[in-house]
Amino acid sequence: MYKILIADKLAQQGIDLINATEGFEAVVKTGISEEELSSIIGDYDGLIVRSATQVTEKVLENTGNLKGVARAGVGVDNINIPEATRKGVLVMNTPGGNTLSAAEHTMALMLALSRNVVPACNKMKSGGWDRKLYVGNQLNNKVLGVIGLGRIGMAVIRMASGFNMKIMGYDPFSIPTQAENFGVQITDSLEEIYKNADYLTMHIPRNKNTENLISKEQLEMMKPTARIVNCARGGIINEDDLYDALENNVIAGAALDVYNEEPPENRRFEKLENSLVTPHLGASTEEAQIGVAVEAAEVLMDSIKGGPIKNAINAPAVSESAPKIIKSYSELAQKVGRLMNVLKAGRIKKVVLEYRGTIANEDVTPLKTSFSIGLLQQNFDVQVNIVNAGFLARERGISIDEVKNEDCTNFSSCFTAKVSTEIGDYSVTGTLFDDNIMKIVSINGYETEFTPSGLIMLALYKDRPGVIGSIGTACGKYQINIGTMSVGRKGGKAMMALSLDQNLGKEAQKALDEVESVEKYTVCDFE
Structure with a gap:
């Protein structure tokens, strides 16, 4: 009998699914201390947590029977992934469970802003009745700017299409093929979106490229009637600049579900009539909670039984039994992908990977996966790994072709990635010296020689x-x-x-x- 410990509050449907599956038993122990969890964790084959339980190095000291940890949600900051990896414990999350809930909350905030729902409600509850004061706006025929065309961004587009909105889309990385089906006007210019959007919503991860993406300069480009909705990540919008823009009527309104600090210490947005704030409710629906609970139970039980591994955060790209040259080149390929991500400009149209020399005689499947991980990771708010790299690339309309050639002029073998975008063509070539010393030897035709580290x-x-x-x-x-x-x-x-x-x-x-x-x-x- 496999035993799965439920350490945080979980929708009953997830618990019932475990108990209804032959050979599995769910044990619910919520609110337990780090000390207690570390003392009992080895007795369980699996662990399901949400955000409250901290799976620390101490907890993972004696893993015993533990085979996997599933996070019922997206973020895994509360799990010590390096330590879990060292102990051979698989870590999984459930990134798909909140897509519709986050998209619907975006639309709910957009509608509430447009129709002055909150101030009108508060006025009436205090005894007032003023229809003229709260005249709103329709979404019909308005321009919606969507920054980030991933799962949630595309879900918002599908919903907004039902309101007959004109949709402009921007994604710096790639464009999903289905965007065309909804008549999205794709633009290469964020400035064009800022200037034309009546409503603006972003669905992108927070990183060094997106932090303070929208500040005073961008807000001043927008129409005075424009409204912003952020259900993605705090920090994408500069909160100080947004507050000033709202207070001075630079834009008409903003709805925030996420903040730089959560809960926010500064509650100033609550004082503005033209702002709407909610406490990170994007995934807070009964359906989403059930969805992530069931998905966490499914992925964990599948992995424990030796079935397909899904949503794994720390699944290795290369098996331990792979030849040494494949292991080394896989690490190099991931670094080439990371370099290509910062080197290229514009959205990706085509990717070609070339394997030359002795590497061309090997099974190079892990290299393609490793390159994809390096190329994609900075553009997604979920961990990219062997399990989802191919799917995420296809979802964003990226196809990767491969070419093998046993001839290699200057080296015994080498690996080249070529990426074409609407702006230009880019190439990076790497090789191994003495079978394990990685070097980048060419960038866009310029001969180089440096170690890809630091x-x-x-x-x-x-x-x-x-x-x-x-x-x-x-x-x-x-x-x-x-x-x-x-x-x-x-x-x-x-x-x-x-x-x-x-x-x-x-x-x-x-x-x-x-x-x-x-x-x-x-x-x-x-x-």
Whole structure:
């Protein structure tokens, strides 16, 4: 009999499913301490948690029979994934269970903003009756700007289409094929969305590229009648700038379900009539709670029985039995994917992976998966791994072709990724020296040689005397230490790869912007 411990409050349907499955038993023990959980966890084959229970290193000291941990929800910040991986414990989540709930909440907030539902309700409850004061607006024929066309963004588009809204879509990474079916006007320009949208909603992860994506500058581009809804992540909108914009009627309204800090210490938005705030209710529906409970039970039981592994956060891309060359090249392929993600500009149209030399004689399936993980991860708010990498790529309309060639001119073997976007073509080639030393040896045709680890800055510049010194001076002035340097030259231009001890701050970036011959630079964090 497999025993599954339920450590947090879970919808009864998930518990019932476990108990109704032959060979499984659910044991509910909620609110237990770290000490108690660590003392009993080894007696269970599986563990289901939500956000309250902390699965710490101490909890995972003696895993015993434990085979998997399932999070009934998306976030896994409360689970020590590195320690679980070291102990061979699979960690899974349930990213699909809240899609419709989050999309519906977005629409609910949009409608509530449009029809002044909350202030009108409060007025009437206090004894008032003023229909003229709360005249609203229809969604029909209005322009909806959607930033981020993943699962939730596309669900919002489907719902908004039913209101006959004109939809503009932006995604910096790729465009799902089904977006065309809903008549979405795809744009490459966020500025175009800001200027034209009557309603704006974003469904993107929070990372260094999206933090403060919407600040004073973007808010001032918008129509004075525009309204913003954020059910994605706190920090995507600069809250100080949004408050000022609402207070000064720069835009007509905003609805927030997520915040920089949760719960927010500053409750100022509650004072504004043109703002609507809810306490992170995007996934808070009975159906969503049932959905994640059932999904958590299903994925955990499947993994325990040795069935298909779904939604695994820490599933390895390469099996332990794989040849050494495949293990090494898989690690390299993931780093090439990560580099390509920061190198390329525009949305991906086509991907081709080339395997040359001795690697072409091997089963290279893990390399494709590893490359996909590196390429995709920074663009998703779920962990990308061997289980979902292919699905997520297909969902976003990305197809990956593969070419094998036993000939390799300069190396015994090499791996090349070529990506085409609407802006241009990009290529990265990597190889292994002595079967385990990873090197990037070509970027967009520029010959380089650097190890893909730590922080690497790539700079494209006109090949003139003094440019290397100017770049070094700009970095040194702001205490950015350079470890190694590699330069490739062709056609009057050069590509420089610098390993940095710390990332570029705003001052260093400004100094590099002022180096006349530098056309473009970017930093890739390989860790």
